[in-house]
Amino acid sequence: MSLPVPTMPKPPVGVVGLGQLGGSLAAALVAAGREVSGWDVDPAAREAAAARGVRVTQELGGVVVLAVPLPAMAGALDGLDVDPDATVTDLGSVKVPVLASVGAALGGRFVGGHPMAGTERSGHGATDPGLFRGARWALCLEPGTDLRRWLRAAEVALDAGAEVVPVTATEHDDAVAAISHVPHLLAAALAAAAGEAGPLALALAAGSFRDGTRVAGSDPAFVIAMVEGNAGPTAAALARVRAQLDRPWPDLVAAGHAVRTADPGRRVVRVPLDRAALLALGRTGGAVTQRLAAFVEGWVPGR
Amino acid sequence: MSLPVPTMPKPPVGVVGLGQLGGSLAAALVAAGREVSGWDVDPAAREAAAARGVRVTQELGGVVVLAVPLPAMAGALDGLDVDPDATVTDLGSVKVPVLASVGAALGGRFVGGHPMAGTERSGHGATDPGLFRGARWALCLEPGTDLRRWLRAAEVALDAGAEVVPVTATEHDDAVAAISHVPHLLAAALAAAAGEAGPLALALAAGSFRDGTRVAGSDPAFVIAMVEGNAGPTAAALARVRAQLDRPWPDLVAAGHAVRTADPGRRVVRVPLDRAALLALGRTGGAVTQRLAAFVEGWVPGR
Known part of the structure; x- marks a missing residue:
C-alpha cells in the first residue's frame, strides 16, 4: 500500500x-x-x-x-x-x-x-x-x-x-554515449558510406537503411555539440562497437539479437x-x- | 502520352x-x-x-x-x-x-x-x-x-x-551490402555493445537506439544467411563504413546529414x-x- x-x-x-x-x-x-x-x-x-x-x-x-x-x-x-x-x-x-x-x-x-x-x-x-x-x-x-x-x-x-x-553524471555520460551518441555517429557513417556507393544503392534503400540512418537527419550542429561535449565516453563506446564488428558475423548477429529481444x-x-x-x-x-x-x-x- | x-x-x-x-x-x-x-x-x-x-x-x-x-x-x-x-x-x-x-x-x-x-x-x-x-x-x-x-x-x-x-546481379549485391546487409551488422554491433555497457544504459535507451537496433530483432538465422551469402560485398561495404568512422566527427556528421536529407x-x-x-x-x-x-x-x- x-x-x-x-x-x-x-x-x-x-x-x-x-x-x-x-x-x-x-x-x-x-x-x-x-x-x-x-x-x-x-x-x-x-x-x-x-x-x-x-x-x-x-x-x-x-x-x-x-x-x-x-x-x-x-x-x-x-x-x-x-x-x-x-x-x-x-x-x-x-x-x-x-x-x-x-x-x-x-x-x-x-x-x-x-x-x-x-x-x-x-x-x-x-x-x-x-x-x-x-x-x-x-x-x-x-x-x-x-x-x-x-x-x-x-x-x-x-x-x-x-x-x-x-x-551520477559520469555514469550518465558513459550510458548515453552507448545508446545515443554512438548511434548518431553510426547513422552518419552508414548514410555517408551509402552515398559513396552511389545512386543505385540509394534507390534500393529500404527499411533497414531508413531506420539505421533516421537520426542522421537531425540538425548537424546539435549532433556535433552532443558528441564533442561527450567526446571521451563516446570514443570509448565507439571502440566497443568496432570490437563487436571484429567478431565472426554469426556470433555478432546472435549477440545483438539477444540484447535487442531481451525482456527482463x-x-x-x-x-x-x-x-x-x-x-x-x-x-x-x-x-x-x-x-x-x-x-x-x-x-x-x-x- | x-x-x-x-x-x-x-x-x-x-x-x-x-x-x-x-x-x-x-x-x-x-x-x-x-x-x-x-x-x-x-x-x-x-x-x-x-x-x-x-x-x-x-x-x-x-x-x-x-x-x-x-x-x-x-x-x-x-x-x-x-x-x-x-x-x-x-x-x-x-x-x-x-x-x-x-x-x-x-x-x-x-x-x-x-x-x-x-x-x-x-x-x-x-x-x-x-x-x-x-x-x-x-x-x-x-x-x-x-x-x-x-x-x-x-x-x-x-x-x-x-x-x-x-x-546486374553484381551491382545488386554491392548495393544491398551498403543499404541492407551492413545496416544489419551495425544494428547487431550497437545492441551487443550497449549490452556490454550494462542495465543502466539499456534502461536509458531511447529513440536513436531503438531505431538503430530495430533490425537486430530479425531472425538471426535469416540475417546470417543473408550476410554470409553476400560476404565479399558486405565486407567491402563495412570497410567503407569503418573508414567513415575514422573521419573527424563534424565532417562525418555533416556528410551523413547531406546524404540522408538529399532529395534528388x-x-x-x-x-x-x-x-x-x-x-x-x-x-x-x-x-x-x-x-x-x-x-x-x-x-x-x-x-
Missing part, C-alpha cells in the same frame, strides 16, 4: 527556453496542475507558451529548469531574476560538462537532468505535452547534491509523466530516500515512478 | 513458397486480376493462400516465382511439375549466388529478382497484399537474360505495385527496350514504373 506524501504545496516551476523540450515540459506541467512560469529569448516561443497557460516572466523561482541548447547552458540565467534559493536543473544531453560549468556556480542547488525524449524536430512549433510520458529521465545524484532538492526535481519529471533514473520484466520495489540506495536502483536498470513519504516507489528488472 | 501495350493476355504466375513474401505477392497479383497458382510445403500456408484466391497446385507455368529462403532456393522446384518453357524468377536477398545455382540450371529462362520489402515478421500470417506497393524491386539483366522474359518478370513486379530497378527529385523518362539503356536507368538511381509498347516509362533523379 502506498503512503501518500503529506499534502504540501509543490514549488512553482520556471522554465528557461520554451522550444521543443522546454515548451513541452511547461505544457505538461500546466496540465498536471503545477504553477509554471517561463522565459525564452524568442517572442514567438513566449507567445506559444502563454497560450498554453505558462506565465511569461523573467522572475523565476522554485524549481528552475534550463531547457536551452548545450552551448547556451552556462549563460542561460544571465539577465534573469532568479530566486537565490531556487533549485536549478537542466535538460542537457551531457552531464559532466554541465555539472562543471553551471553546477560549479550553483553548488548544491544544482541537480543535472536529462529526459530521454525529443525528436528530430525542434522549436516551439514541435511542442507536445505528451513528449515525456513513459520516458526515462536521468537525474544526477552527486556526492554534494542536496537530496531534498533532488526530490523536487524528480517530482517535476514525474509530473511530466516520466520515470526517474538516479545516476519489471518488479515493483520501494527504495529509501538515500543516495546509495537510489543510485543502486539506477545501476540495476530500474527507475523511480512515485515519491512516497519516506521512500520512493519504482521498479527494477525482474519477475 | 502513353501508348498502351497491345492487349494480350499476361501469362499466369506460379508462386513457390507462400510465406510473408510469396503469400503477399500472390494476394497482390490476385487483386490485380492476374491468374495465380501457388504451392508451399506447409498445408497451413496453402490454405491461407487458397482463401485469398490462389489456385493451390504443384503444376506451375508462365512466370514462376521462387519465394523461399536462400538455403532452400536451389531445391525449390524439386518435386514440382513446372512447364519447361516457364520464366523463373526469385525474391532472394542476394543475387550472384542464386544466379550461380538456380540461374546456371535454367539458363536464359531465369531472371533474378529482389523486392526491397518485408518486415521482421515472417510466415503466411504476415501476408499483406500491399507489401510491395511503392517498393523498389531489383530485377537482373545479365548478358544472357532473355529481354522478353525480363519484361514478363517486370510486369509481375509492376502488377504488385512495385517500381522495377534494372541491375523525380523526372519522368522513356527508355527503349534495350539492356544497356535499362541498366543505365538503374545506375542513375531511376526505376521503371510502366511497360509500354516499344519502351518502358520510368523516372530518374532530377528536376
